[in-house]
Amino acid sequence: EDQVTQSPEALRLQEGESSSLNCSxxxxxxxxxxxYRQDPGKGPEFLFTLYSAGEExxxxxxxxxxxxxxxxxxxxxxxxxxxxxxxxxxQARRDDKxxxxxxxxxxxxx
Amino acid sequence: DGGIxxxxxxxxxxxxxxxxxxxxxxxxxxxxxxYRQDPGQGLRLIYYSQIVNDFxxxxxxxxxxxxxxxxxSFPLTVTSAQKNPTAFYLCASSKGFxxxxxxxxGTRLLVL
Numbered sequence: 001e002d003q004v005t006q007s008p009e010a011l012r013l014q015e016g017e018s019s020s021l022n023c024s025x026x027x028x029x030x031x032x033x034x035x036y037r038q039d040p041g042k043g044p045e046f047l048f049t050l051y052s053a054g055e056e057x058x059x060x061x062x063x064x065x066x067x068x069x070x071x072x073x074x075x076x077x078x079x080x081x082x083x084x085x086x087x088x089x090x091q092a093r094r095d096d097k098x099x100x101x102x103x104x105x106x107x108x109x110x
Numbered sequence: 111d112g113g114i115x116x117x118x119x120x121x122x123x124x125x126x127x128x129x130x131x132x133x134x135x136x137x138x139x140x141x142x143x144x145y146r147q148d149p150g151q152g153l154r155l156i157y158y159s160q161i162v163n164d165f166x167x168x169x170x171x172x173x174x175x176x177x178x179x180x181x182x183s184f185p186l187t188v189t190s191a192q193k194n195p196t197a198f199y200l201c202a203s204s205k206g207f208x209x210x211x212x213x214x215x216g217t218r219l220l221v222l
Contacts, residue, residue: 004152034210043116043200043213044153087153096208100145100152 002027004090006101013078014109021073021086021104029093033071035064036087038103044087047073078108113137114214116201121219123188123195131186131217133201141207142184146170147198147216156199159184160207188219196221 003026013019025033032051036044048057050066057064061082063074073086085103092099114135123129135142141160145153155168159178173192178184184203188195198218202211 031208032210036213041198041216041218043114043202043215046210046212049210089153091208097155098208098211100154102150102152 004101010105023088031091031093034089116214139203
């Protein structure tokens with residue numbers, strides 16, 4: 001069964017304290033892996049799409065990486081405005097359907 | 111300014127009532143989707159449409175219905191058969207089915 005597991009469920013960091021969020025996946029043939037940011041009461045905002053192991057993408061303080069079994073979202077020197085829930089989703093090559101993880105709630109303390 | 115709009119932001123449903131959530135996009139995307147989000151759970155797919163006048167059930171379609179008469183619009187009706195409708199509903203669209211999805215701001219449905 002295709003599955004996406006995100007860890008940790010919640011993470012509290014001090015401003016400037018770098019860390020990584022994990023997205024582990026089991027899928028029969030990965031077509032793509034997506035990262036989204038979601039603020040409370042709002043729709044998810046697209047961040048990155050990764051397609052193959054070894055691929056990396058960056059945007060401001062965020063960097064996403066992909067291996068054959070997991071993806072990491074690295075946050076460098078985070079600021080309070082980076083506080084949000086980060087969602088990971090994978091797309092199976094078999095039917096193109098997208099499966100979402102439950103998300104990691106990130107809180108950056110000033 | 112292209113994007114996806116959902117209305118209303120909040121919606122209240124009485125027992126036995128059908129309610130319709132609106133989703134409109136001006137991105138010229140062919141595919142549109144409806145998801146339900148509950149606290150502590152991942153997004154779950156209700157219905158999707160790959161093209162106008164065509165739609166398919168997702169993982170939790172029971173108690174919901176949709177239509178796709180125009181490329182820009184994909185309304186979702188929550189029927190009285192949906193016994194636990196309280197949730198945050200998200201509409202998304204993508205250029206083609208399976209491509210990167212972009213989300214609207216969501217509608218929160220509450221039961222009176």
